Amino acid sequence: MALVVQKYGGTSMGSIERIRNVARRVARTYDEGNEMIVVVSAMSGETNKLVALCNEMCEFPSEREYDVMVATGEQVSIALLAMCLESMGYKAKSYMGFQVPIITDSAFSKARIEEIDGTRIREDLKKGTIVVVAGFQGIDRDGNLTTLGRGGSDTSAVAVAAGLNADVCEIYTDVDGIYTTDPRIVPEASKMDKVSYDEMLEMASLGSKVLQIRSVEFAKKYGVVVHVRSSFNDNPGTLVTKEDADMEAVLVSGITHDKNEAKISVMRVPDKPGIAAQLFSPLSEANITVDMIIQNVSHEGFTDLTFTVPRTDFKKALKIVEDAAARVGAAGVDSNETIAKVSIVGVGMRSHSGVASKMFAALSAEGINIQMISTSEIKVSCVIDDKYTELAVRVLHSAFGLAKG
Ligand code: ADP
Ligand code: ASP
Ligand code: MG
Numbered sequence: 001m002a003l004v005v006q007k008y009g010g011t012s013m014g015s016i017e018r019i020r021n022v023a024r025r026v027a028r029t030y031d032e033g034n035e036m037i038v039v040v041s042a043m044s045g046e047t048n049k050l051v052a053l054c055n056e057m058c059e060f061p062s063e064r065e066y067d068v069m070v071a072t073g074e075q076v077s078i079a080l081l082a083m084c085l086e087s088m089g090y091k092a093k094s095y096m097g098f099q100v101p102i103i104t105d106s107a108f109s110k111a112r113i114e115e116i117d118g119t120r121i122r123e124d125l126k127k128g129t130i131v132v133v134a135g136f137q138g139i140d141r142d143g144n145l146t147t148l149g150r151g152g153s154d155t156s157a158v159a160v161a162a163g164l165n166a167d168v169c170e171i172y173t174d175v176d177g178i179y180t181t182d183p184r185i186v187p188e189a190s191k192m193d194k195v196s197y198d199e200m201l202e203m204a205s206l207g208s209k210v211l212q213i214r215s216v217e218f219a220k221k222y223g224v225v226v227h228v229r230s231s232f233n234d235n236p237g238t239l240v241t242k243e244d245a246d247m248e249a250v251l252v253s254g255i256t257h258d259k260n261e262a263k264i265s266v267m268r269v270p271d272k273p274g275i276a277a278q279l280f281s282p283l284s285e286a287n288i289t290v291d292m293i294i295q296n297v298s299h300e301g302f303t304d305l306t307f308t309v310p311r312t313d314f315k316k317a318l319k320i321v322e323d324a325a326a327r328v329g330a331a332g333v334d335s336n337e338t339i340a341k342v343s344i345v346g347v348g349m350r351s352h353s354g355v356a357s358k359m360f361a362a363l364s365a366e367g368i369n370i371q372m373i374s375t376s377e378i379k380v381s382c383v384i385d386d387k388y389t390e391l392a393v394r395v396l397h398s399a400f401g402l403a404k405g
Contacts, residue, residue: 001033001034001035002034002035002166002167002168003034003035003037003125003164003165003166003167003168004029004034004035004036004037004166004167004168004170005037005038005039005157005160005161005164005166005168005169005170006025006026006029006036006037006038006039006157006170006172007038007039007040007041007135007153007154007156007157007169007170007171007172008022008038008039008040008041008172008231009041009044009153009154009171009172009173009174009231010041010042010043010044010045010046010047011044011173011174012041012172012173012174012231012232013040013041013042013043013044013077013081014043014044014045015043016080018231019043019077019080019081019084020084021231021232022038022040022081022172022231023081023084023085023088024088025172025231026038026081026085026130027085027088027090030090030130035125036130036131037121037125037130037131037132037133037160037161037164037166038081038130038131038132038133039132039133039134039135039153039156039157039160040074040077040078040081040132040133040134040135040153041073041074041077041135041136041153042073042074042076042077042136043073043076043077046073046076047070047073047136047150050069050070050072050073051066051070053069054066054069054070059315060315060316063108063109064108064144066108066109067108067109067111067137067144067145067146067147068145070109070136070147071096071097071134071136071137071145071147073136074096074134074135074136074137074153075096075134077134078094078095078096078132078133078134079094081094081132082094082130082132085130085132090130091127091128091129091130092129092130092131092132093124093129093130093131093132094132094133094134095120095121095131095132095133095134096134096137097133097134097136097137097138097139097145097146097156098137098138098139098145099120100116100117100118100120100121100133101116101117101138101139102116102133102137102138102139102156102159102160103115103116103117103138103139103140103141104138104139104140104146104148105140105146106140106141106142106144106146107146107287108144108146108147109147109149110147110148110149110287111138111140111146111147111148111149112148112214113138113148113155113156113159113214113218115163116159116160116163116164118163118164121133121160121164122164133156133160134156135152135153135154135155135156135157136148136152136153136156137152137156138156148212148214149212149214150209150212151209151211151212152212152214153212154171154211154212154214154215155212155214155215155218157169157171157215158215158216158218158219158222158224158226159215159218161224162218162219162221162222162224166224168227169219169224169225169226169227170226170227170228170229170237171211171215171226171227171228171229172229172230172231173210173228173229173230173231174230174231174232175210175230176191176229176230176233176235176237177191177192177228177229177230177235177236177237177238178191178192178195178200178203178208178210178211178228178237178238178240178254179191179192179254180192180253180254180255180397180402180403181208181254181255181256181257181393181397181402182208182256182257182393185257185390185393185394186255186393186394186397186403188397188403188404189397189402189403189404190402190403190404191237191238192238192253192254193236193238193239194238194239194240194241194244194247195238195239195240195241195247195253195254196240196241196242196243196244196247196347197216197219197220197240197241197242197243198220198243198347198378199243199247199253199254199345199346199347199378200216200240201213201216201217201220202256202343202345202376202378202379203254203256203345204216206256206257206258206341206343206345206379206381207256207257207258207259207260207341207343208254208256210228211226211228211240216240219240223242225239225240225241226239226240226241227239227240228240243347247347247348248347248348248350248351249348250346250347250348251346251348251349251352251355251400252344252345252346252348252349252355252400252402253345253346253347253348253402254344254345254346254402255342255343255344255345255393255396255397255400255402256342256343256345257340257341257342257343257389257390257392257393258340258341258343259311259340259386259389260310260311260312261291261308261309261310261311261339261340261341261383261386262308262309262310262311262314262317262335262336262337262339263306263307263308263335263336263337263339263371263372263383264306264307264308264309264314264317264318264321264333264334264335265304265305265306265333265334265335266279266304266305266306266321266325266330266332266333267304267330267331267332267333267334268302268303268304268330268331268332269302269303269304269305269325269328269330270301270302270328270329270330271298271301271302271303272301275328276295276305278324278327278328279305279321279324279325279328282320282323282324283309283317283320283321286316286317286320288309288310288313288316288317288320289309289310289313290307290308290309291307291308291309291310291341291374292307292308292341292372292374292381292383293305293306293307294306294307294372302331306372308339308341308372308383311337314335314337318333318335321333338385338386338387339371339383339384339385339386340383340384340385340386340388340389340392341381341382341383341384342363342381342382342384342389342392342393342396343379343380343381343382344359344379344380344396344400345378345379346378346379347378349377349378349379349380350377350378355380356373356375356380358399358400359380359382359396359399360382362395362396362399363382363384363392363395363396365395366388366391366392366395368384368385368388368391368392368395369384369385370382370383370384371383371384371385
C-alpha cells in the first residue's frame with residue numbers, strides 16, 4: 001500500500017462532469033489498494049472572478065480580506081469532490097487549509113507554507129477515508145486565512161506530499177506533461193520525459209505556469225519526485241526529479257515567456273551609496289519582488305535605474321517608487337506595462353558558450369528589439385515589447401531545434 005497525493009487543477013475540476021471524472025480516477029487509484037490525499041483547485045475561472053470582484057470593490061483591496069475572498073473558490077470544489085466520492089460509496093472528507101491545518105507566514109496573497117500538521121489527515125487515512133484538501137490556502141499563526149499566490153495549489157500538493165511522506169505526488173492538469181514550451185503557443189513543442197528541479201525552477205520562475213515555482217522549491221528541498229500528467233488520459237507525463245547525465249547533454253531544454261511583467265525607470269538618480277537601498281527597500285517591505293535591474297553608466301553624478309516588477313503589483317509598486325524617487329531627488333519616473341520576458345533555459349548551457357548570442361540573433365532576425373537582458377548559469381532572459389511574445393517564443397523554439405522530431 002502506498003500513500004498517493006494527487007492534485008487536480010482548475011480545468012480538470014471545471015464542471016460537474018469533470019469533477020465526476022476526477023472522482024472516478026481517484027477511486028481507481030484507491031481501489032488499487034492505496035491511501036489517497038487529493039488536493040484540488042477552484043473550478044476554472046472562479047478565482048479570476050473572485051479577484052475581479054475584489055478589484056471592483058476598491059482600487060487597493062485590504063490584503064487580509066482579499067485572501068478571505070479568493071480562498072472561497074476551493075471551498076466549493078473540495079465539497080463537490082468529497083460528496084461525489086461519497087455518493088459513489090467511498091468514505092471521503094474535505095478539509096479547508098485551516099482545518100488541516102496548513103500553517104503559513106502572514107504574507108497575504110503570497111504566503112509561504114511553514115508547517116503542516118498531518119495528525120487529522122493520518123487518522124482519516126487509517127480509517128480508509130479519502131482526504132480532499134483545498135489547495136492554494138492556509139492559516140497564519142494569528143488565525144488569519146492566507147493564500148499562496150496564483151497557481152498555489154501545486155505548492156499545497158507538494159507540501160502535503162513532503163509533510164506526510166507520500167510515496168507518489170501526481171499533478172494532474174490539462175496538458176500531457178511539461179513541454180519544451182507552452183504547447184498552446186507552439187503546437188510542435190515536445191513533451192519531456194523528465195526535467196531537473198533546477199531547470200523546472202527556472203522555467204517556473206520565468207513564466208511557465210504549468211507548476212508554481214514554490215512547488216518546485218519544495219520538491220527539490222524534500223526530494224519529492226513530481227509526476228505532471230493529464231487528467232483526461234492515461235499517457236505517461238513528465239517527471240520533475242534530480243538532475244542526471246542525459247539532461248546535461250541538452251543545451252537548451254525549454255523556452256518560457258512571462259507577460260506578468262512591468263518596467264519602471266527612475267530617471268537622473270544621484271549616483272551615490274545608499275540610493276538603491278532607499279529605492280528598493282520600500283518595495284521589499286511591501287512584499288513586491290523586483291526582478292531584472294539595470295543601472296546605466298553614470299553621467300555627471302547622475303544615473304538612470306530600470307527594473308521590472310510583476311504586472312499584478314505594478315500600480316502599488318509605481319506609487320511606492322514615485323514617493324521614494326521624490327525622496328532621493330530623482331528627476332522623475334517612467335513606466336511601461338506592455339512588456340514581456342522571453343527566456344531560454346537549460347542545464348547544458350553551463351558548459352557551452354554562444355547560446356546567448358544565438359538567442360539575440362534569432363530575435364533580431366525578426367526585428368524584435370531587446371530592452372533588457374539578464375542571465376544566470378542556466379538561463380538567458382530578454383525583455384521585449386509584449387506584442388511580440390508569441391512570435392519570439394516560436395522563433396526561439398525553432399532556432400534551438402526543440403520541435404518534435
Ligand atoms: P492547472 O489549472 O491544472 O493548474 P495551469 O493552467 O495552471 O493548469 O497550467 C497548465 C497550463 O500551463 C497548460 O495548459 C499550458 O498552456 C501552460 N504551460 C505553459 N508552459 C508550459 C510548458 N512548458 N509545458 C506544459 N504546459 C505549459
Ligand atoms: N485557484 C487558484 C488560482 O487560480 C490556485 C490554483 O489554481 O492553483 O490561482
Ligand atoms: Mg496551475
